[in-house]
Amino acid sequence: MAREPHPPEKAHPPRRIRVGDGPLTRRLLIGGVLLVTALILVAPLAAIFAEAFRKGVGAYAAAFAAPDTQYAIGLTLFTAMIVVPINVCFGIAAAWCIAKFRFPGRNLLVALVELPFSISPIIAGIAYLFVYGAQGLLGPWLEAHDIKIMFAVPAIILASLFVTAPFVARELIPLMIAQGSEEEEAAVTLGAGGWRILRLVTLPNVRFALLYGAALCNARVMGEFGAVSIVSGNIRGQTNTLPLQIELLYQDNNAIAAFAVATLLTLVALVTLVAKAIIERLDAARVKAQARPGH
Amino acid sequence: MRPSRRLILTSTLAALLAPALASGFAPAAQAQEQPNQILNASYDVARELFEAENKQFEPTYKAKTGKEIKVNQSHAGTSKQARSIVEGLEADVVTFNQITDITFLADKGYVAKDWQSRLPNNASPWYSFPAFLVRAGNPKNVKNWDDLVRDDVKLVFPNPKTSGNARYTYLAAYAFALEKFNGDVAKADAFARKLLSNVVVFDTGGRGATTSFVEREQGDVLITFEAEVIGVKDAYKDKNFQVVVPEVSLLAEFPVAVVDKVVDKRGSRQVATDYLNFLYSPEGQKIAAEYNNRVFDPKVAEEYKAKFAPVRLVKVEDVFGGWANVQKTHFASGGKLDELFVAP
Amino acid sequence: MNRVVPGFPLSLGITLFYLSLIVLLPLGALLWQAADVGWDRYLAIMAGTRTQAAFRLTLTTAAVATVFNGIYGLALAWVLVRYEFPGKRLLDALVDVPFALPTAVAGLALSALFVKNGWFGGPLSVFGIEVAYTPLGIAVAMAFTSIPFVVRTVQPVLEDLATDVEEAAATLGASDARIFARVIFPAIFPAFLTGASLCFARSLGEFGAIIFIAGNLPLKTEVVSLLAFIRIEEYEYPAAAAIAATLLAIAFVMLFVVNMIQLWQQRRIGTGD
Structure with a gap:
């Protein structure tokens, strides 16, 4: 990073002198960041749409008529519908005990909650194979009881649960720590029970973070590839989720359809981020509204 | 306060809906008696070929037996497929491009040891190189x-x-x-x-x-x-x-076999065997030749002779x-x- | 802190039960499988030419991606916190794209960009730079998927940073570079380090984005996660378990380091929370 020295303006000292407020530094930094962002973040997004519409809207639309693709969309939605609520509940429980209480091993618990974030999805997939595969830890027992997990929808759900477990908790924990427990304590003295407090005090206070965590969790569930590709049997129209379907179409010499399906997941991602922007703005407005009477 | 209540409502709804949807997505899993679907685990580049074979087989089978059947496909490297089957992928038939991968299944007890003699031409309906x-x-x-x-x-x-x-x-x-x-x-x-x-x-x-x-x-x-x-x-x-x-x-032979352990469990031996026999039938052979495989059926081979260079x-x-x-x-x-x- | 608020046993119970079932059980199975391999065999697997090459490549490219994101992420956080300009909100939203975008889609898009007939691949090849199917491509994929880490950890700290010290320093005539190096950077350094190590950890394990853009050539462009994947496909479970366990150990160490940094940060600032 080239940082230009601040031009001395002794005659008219500006009201606030901060590092990097010189016009040249400012321009260079903004310009540089915008350029790199355009190249590395915007261009890939544009490329997906450009490739998807390379042969026109007709070819694009045709990609979604294939029954296997429609099935993949259904399966992906279904997986998200199961995984997101479970991880929302887990996130609330984890945030509750970590943010509201002090206990030995609390830091370890925080680390554990965040663990899946630092672990390669491939390792998650392999680990699940070692538990539920026919050769795995529980394999013989599952087979004896005729329970099918591996290479079927349950394995896809389990792998997705692992990969996205931290998302909601990550959003809630810092916020709930920052907010403290005064309101909850007040509610307790007023005689409210735990569920009532959670529902009427805590959740409304963190609802935006909760929504964003859930949205991000949703986007990740729909897009998980590495872990799912190990535990799914790649059966067309049976265990193919959207990301796997993209790879499959790509290898079926059907790049247009692959990119067309990819636009769908890209849109999910973009909607998630737009939702976040809106939520943040609402949140900021709320904080402002709350702050005003105090002043 | 309203959003939180709505959220809880939505999650409850989702939780209630989930099992209903789950059953919709696992149609063949519980069906013990008469499976209406079978799975063909196959090699990677045979995607289009088996799509065409299945499209022909399904009505043929219906005409013959009066039963609906759907053949599902899974394509990947055949060693990976063999491994997946041992790990629990329930494929009724395998259509591989390598004998060793079926031998692996035979060693693990998934396919009978004599699989190569159960069908003509060492159990290979067609070949390539x-x-x-x-x-x-x-x-x-x-x-x-x-x-x-x-x-x-x-x-x-x-x-x-x-x-x-x-x-x-x-x-x-x-x-x-x-x-x-x-x-x-x-x-x-x-x-x-x-x-x-x-x-x-x-x-x-x-x-x-x-x-x-x-x-x-x-x-x-x-x-x-x-x-x-x-x-x-x-x-x-x-x-x-x-x-x-x-x-x-x-010479690359494309061996096929019924996965005995799976068909015995699912009760799909008959349809799985019919499926493999269909690949040997003139119709099945024609489709294989149409997708540029060299076939054993003399009449079909003669018909598509011009397509293939001498080797x-x-x-x-x-x-x-x-x-x-x-x-x-x-x-x-x-x-x-x-x-x-x-x-x- | 307080025992007034109810629900501790329940919430802790749920958390522990869920983590055990979803996270610890599979990881335990992985370690159990790896322990089965035995120490001698483990060392032999890890000493293999192909394994060594994969680890070397992965560590190097992850380091390159982390350095890139260290610089770009810091600049991005700086620009977002310190300046007002049109499109700032959009830029802020864009930062999270790599978190929300499926890695496979990212890989597909990046490879479409960087191949010979792609938007970037064509112009770059004029200068003799090849990205797709080279280690550089792997670094690009890793960099893309881990962009948000440094930005999102540095941004809040930078926002909270009081400007009185730097203003005082500036009125005393210190140069921008000097103030940045002596005042600002030390203050954001723990957050920066946390972000960078998360970025590095994530890059080490990345798979979906990489396999589309790497050539997947053994010894040359084969990353560790892909090697583990291939070992599974080859039915070489001991090798897969050994490699996966090693990656897991690295992830643990990184996580430990991050936590230590956070503790240090908390202690420096002086307050518990």
């Missing part, structure tokens, strides 16, 4: 296997550790070298090593290699089954790829002393392929 696809005008002038070890020729074929397709390529080149150097193993090793070092991309399956060559314009020569080579040339007419059939290549095919049994031997010396962990594959 490794051939070359080159770019328009054959700019590198590739004609035969020894052109592939030139310094200026870059190759694309999949990872021989995961893809049966690539193992045929490796063995065909090795067989060619043994013949050329009069059985000098050291020279053949050097030839195979050079061949492997000329590869620019190793994908895990045959179709990945095709995509790298066609869409990503990697390499000068794509080496894969003749069936795939012709198929790619026809699918990308505007690119003017050329098919090069070398003077000699290695001299050698057999694994004759050159390498059988698949068991190949597996031991070449493909086992720490075998010759490992040595040639990574050693610089």
